[in-house]
Amino acid sequence: MNNISIFIQKEFLHVFRDRKTLLMLFGLPIVQIILFGFALTNEIKNAKIVVCDYAKDAASQQIIEKLKASQQFEIQNILLNHKQIEATFKEGKIKMAVVFPANFNNDLLHQNKTQVQLITDASDPNTATTISGYASQIIMDYRNELMQLQDLPYQIDTEMRMIYNPELKAAVNFVPGVMSLILLLVCVLMTSVAIVKEKEMGTMEILLVSPFNPFLVIVSKAVPYLALSLINLTIILLLSVFVLGMPINGSVLLLYAVSTLFIMTALSLGLLISNSTASQQAAMLISLMGMLVPSILFTGFMFPLENMPYPLQLVSHIIPAKWYYIIVKSIMVKGLGFSAIWKETLVLFGMTLLLLVVNIKKFKIRLT
Amino acid sequence: MKNVVLNNISKTYDNGMVQAVSDVSFHVNQGELFGLIGPDGAGKTSIFRILTTLLLPDGGSASVNGLDVVENYKTIRKNVGYMPGKFSLYQDLTVQENLNFFATIFNTSVKENYDLIKDIYVQLEPFKDRRAGKLSGGMKQKLALCCALIHRPTVLFLDEPTTGVDVVSRKEFWDMLKRLKQQGITILVSTPYMDEATLCERIALIQTGSIMSIDTPENIITQFPENLFAVRSDNMGNLLHDLKKAKIIKSCNAFGAYHHVTFRDVSPEVKEKLIRVLEEKKHTNIELKPVTPTIEDCFIYLMEK
Numbered sequence: 001m002n003n004i005s006i007f008i009q010k011e012f013l014h015v016f017r018d019r020k021t022l023l024m025l026f027g028l029p030i031v032q033i034i035l036f037g038f039a040l041t042n043e044i045k046n047a048k049i050v051v052c053d054y055a056k057d058a059a060s061q062q063i064i065e066k067l068k069a070s071q072q073f074e075i076q077n078i079l080l081n082h083k084q085i086e087a088t089f090k091e092g093k094i095k096m097a098v099v100f101p102a103n104f105n106n107d108l109l110h111q112n113k114t115q116v117q118l119i120t121d122a123s124d125p126n127t128a129t130t131i132s133g134y135a136s137q138i139i140m141d142y143r144n145e146l147m148q149l150q151d152l153p154y155q156i157d158t159e160m161r162m163i164y165n166p167e168l169k170a171a172v173n174f175v176p177g178v179m180s181l182i183l184l185l186v187c188v189l190m191t192s193v194a195i196v197k198e199k200e201m202g203t204m205e206i207l208l209v210s211p212f213n214p215f216l217v218i219v220s221k222a223v224p225y226l227a228l229s230l231i232n233l234t235i236i237l238l239l240s241v242f243v244l245g246m247p248i249n250g251s252v253l254l255l256y257a258v259s260t261l262f263i264m265t266a267l268s269l270g271l272l273i274s275n276s277t278a279s280q281q282a283a284m285l286i287s288l289m290g291m292l293v294p295s296i297l298f299t300g301f302m303f304p305l306e307n308m309p310y311p312l313q314l315v316s317h318i319i320p321a322k323w324y325y326i327i328v329k330s331i332m333v334k335g336l337g338f339s340a341i342w343k344e345t346l347v348l349f350g351m352t353l354l355l356l357v358v359n360i361k362k363f364k365i366r367l368t
Numbered sequence: 369m370k371n372v373v374l375n376n377i378s379k380t381y382d383n384g385m386v387q388a389v390s391d392v393s394f395h396v397n398q399g400e401l402f403g404l405i406g407p408d409g410a411g412k413t414s415i416f417r418i419l420t421t422l423l424l425p426d427g428g429s430a431s432v433n434g435l436d437v438v439e440n441y442k443t444i445r446k447n448v449g450y451m452p453g454k455f456s457l458y459q460d461l462t463v464q465e466n467l468n469f470f471a472t473i474f475n476t477s478v479k480e481n482y483d484l485i486k487d488i489y490v491q492l493e494p495f496k497d498r499r500a501g502k503l504s505g506g507m508k509q510k511l512a513l514c515c516a517l518i519h520r521p522t523v524l525f526l527d528e529p530t531t532g533v534d535v536v537s538r539k540e541f542w543d544m545l546k547r548l549k550q551q552g553i554t555i556l557v558s559t560p561y562m563d564e565a566t567l568c569e570r571i572a573l574i575q576t577g578s579i580m581s582i583d584t585p586e587n588i589i590t591q592f593p594e595n596l597f598a599v600r601s602d603n604m605g606n607l608l609h610d611l612k613k614a615k616i617i618k619s620c621n622a623f624g625a626y627h628h629v630t631f632r633d634v635s636p637e638v639k640e641k642l643i644r645v646l647e648e649k650k651h652t653n654i655e656l657k658p659v660t661p662t663i664e665d666c667f668i669y670l671m672e673k
Contacts, residue, residue: 010465013460201459202454205456206456206470208422209450210445212473
């Protein structure tokens with residue numbers, strides 16, 4: 001045990017003596033959080049919505065048909081009451097709910113005035129505003145068609161309701177995104193480089209010719225980066241709460257617990273990379289191109305996954321950051337508990353386990 | 369007792385395309401200072417890595433302290449000291465931190481084995497808080513040796529410890545090795561410098577993965593079968609060229625201030641003949657004298673044979 005502790009001490013010394021990297025590690029999340037995520041508008045296609053139709057009359061049916069026919073929407077379900085809407089939102093499968101009040105057609109024909117309610121999940125504010133805009137447009141089109149048939153001042157008010165993030169703060173979208181990227185960067189990149197450095201400098205050669213268990217070399221390497229990542233996580237959370245005014249709605253403890261799991265996933269990925277490369281440049285390149293870029297693309301915080309072609313959506317399933325992003329959003333923004341995120345957590349857990357098994361199998365007790 | 373034994377060891381790289389070591393056999397006795405002498409790329413490092421359990425041989429068997437390098441690699445790793453060819457300590461840690469780290473990794477402490485490294489460490493002591501990367505080449509080697517010795521190994525593997533080190537430090541380093549030998553530590557050392565060969569008790573001359581000769585340096589020199597002469601003149605460049613063209617010359621190699629030559633003919637007149645030939649070629653201040661061969665002469669002779 002004594003020699004593991006000196007090994008970990010040594011790793012901390014490496015980290016603290018490399019001032020530039022250290023500065024980058026802590027500077028990066030701060031800069032990213034402050035600069036990131038403003039005004040990213042994206043075109044929406046096939047957003048999943050539900051309809052809650054209390055009216056069930058000709059007018060509501062016609063609007064539903066129009067929504068169905070549009071490229072932008074894909075109607076998942078016709079629901080019967082409000083309670084179900086909330087439940088479907090929590091599952092995270094839909095972006096918007098359209099609610100027709102009872103007597104929709106009657107009001108329209110007799111009072112010439114009625115209203116439709118659009119409820120959107122604003123934890124992704126860009127998508128929320130865009131799709132509610134599309135929906136209002138379609139409803140207005142319907143009204144205009146009616147007015148061409150009969151010259152009456154029909155009026156359909158669309159009432160917008162945002163849930164989860166009524167103030168439309170963009171922060172709720174990019175803070176979880178930045179969290180997953182920073183943790184990936186620190187854990188995958190820094191760990192793989194740190195281990196490959198031992199190989200490149202030749203110190204691995206000496207460590208192998210010693211009684212020290214080679215696998216512990218790697219465990220000891222991971223410890224400082226686990227610690228650094230948790231510090232980084234804390235910095236990001238503090239910034240988002242006190243600078244961006246974005247509260248943590250769910251359990252902070254749960255957030256740290258799943259983050260630790262995600263850090264482990266990333267560390268095992270870093271290990272895998274360091275196992276398969278021989279130079280620091282190669283490790284860096286694979287970490288950046290093979291890990292960071294796909295994570296930016298497929299996590300869903302920059303480019304909505306719903307808009308991607310199906311094969312790419314399948315690709316996104318193997319990106320750990322995607323699952324972590326969903327979890328963080330559920331906890332931080334929606335304030336949900338473990339019961340809501342257990343599936344995603346299980347996926348991350350499974351990935352970590354798989355990666356660790358592969359690592360142990362691939363681990364080399366000799367030079368190649 | 370034989371501490372290190374190699375039997376017909378072979379090693380190839382790139383799926384057998386590159387033959388690094390072929391059919392190498394030798395042994396090192398307990399407490400012996402054994403030198404593996406050969407140029408870069410001769411296969412020295414591969415042999416060291418096989419013996420230190422870092423590489424698996426493709427063929428043959430090897431043992432250290434009677435333990436097989438493949439089967440018993442874990443036990444071997446506890447008991448040997450290894451200094452790789454490249455400076456392989458943590459450049460961003462200080463001298464003392466490096467030493468403490470390696471002592472702890474080997475389940476010992478600097479204090480416990482201080483007597484073994486004392487002679488070397490006193491020279492490092494003034495720099496103990498300096499980072500290893502900022503040390504001079506000679507100091508780096510001394511630190512690396514300290515780290516390789518800190519757990520009192522039974523066998524010490526030193527892969528080109530003096531490459532890139534100044535002459536004074538090289539001499540000091542070999543003096544240290546002699547003192548370590550007196551402590552009963554078996555030492556296998558490799559070097560590309562032929563002049564260091566005579567500092568070993570026994571040597572193996574290695575070239576392109578094969579051993580050419582194994583013996584004491586003195587015996588290898590006595591076994592040199594030809595009469596060797598040293599030649600010089602005012603124009604050494606042209607001299608080498610002309611010597612190579614001369615029909616009576618068997619071999620000719622540049623060797624510091626002189627060129628070393630052997631003759632095809634052993635008759636006593638051959639010397640005058642050569643001087644005449646060289647004078648015809650307008651060489652001035654020609655000097656020709658018999659010399660005792662060095663390990664380098666033996667190496668070149670064996671290599672060309």
